[in-house]
Amino acid sequence: MGLTNAKIQLRNPKLPELEPVEVDALADTGSVHLCIPVHTQIQLKLAQIDEKEITLADGSRKLVPYVGPVELRYRNRTGFAGALVMGDQPLLGVIPMEDMDLVVVPKTRTVVVNPESPNVASSIAK
16 A cells, blocks of 8 residues: 545634645544644744644654644535644644545545545534
């Protein structure tokens, strides 16, 4: 299986006059959060809310800035999330994907709107 990317639009909802930024994000079902590089944080003027200690794939831990809120758009879906500031490529984790009801199709290496709910995002809230 290869890597799956998705072009998503990011916006700072606190500064609606700023232009949104379109990024090519790695869709990673093994990751939890939205992650953005520092240059995207600067471009969107996202304020640091907190810091989070994260565990990387190699088991090491590091402290990274947590910024937000970030508005995400993909096709007919919108969501809001905080973002970890790290790395050199945006990463779309499962929290924002679940929030927007998106699924990864491994066979075609694409991110799609959930075909079981194509018009409106669905979720379980019990």
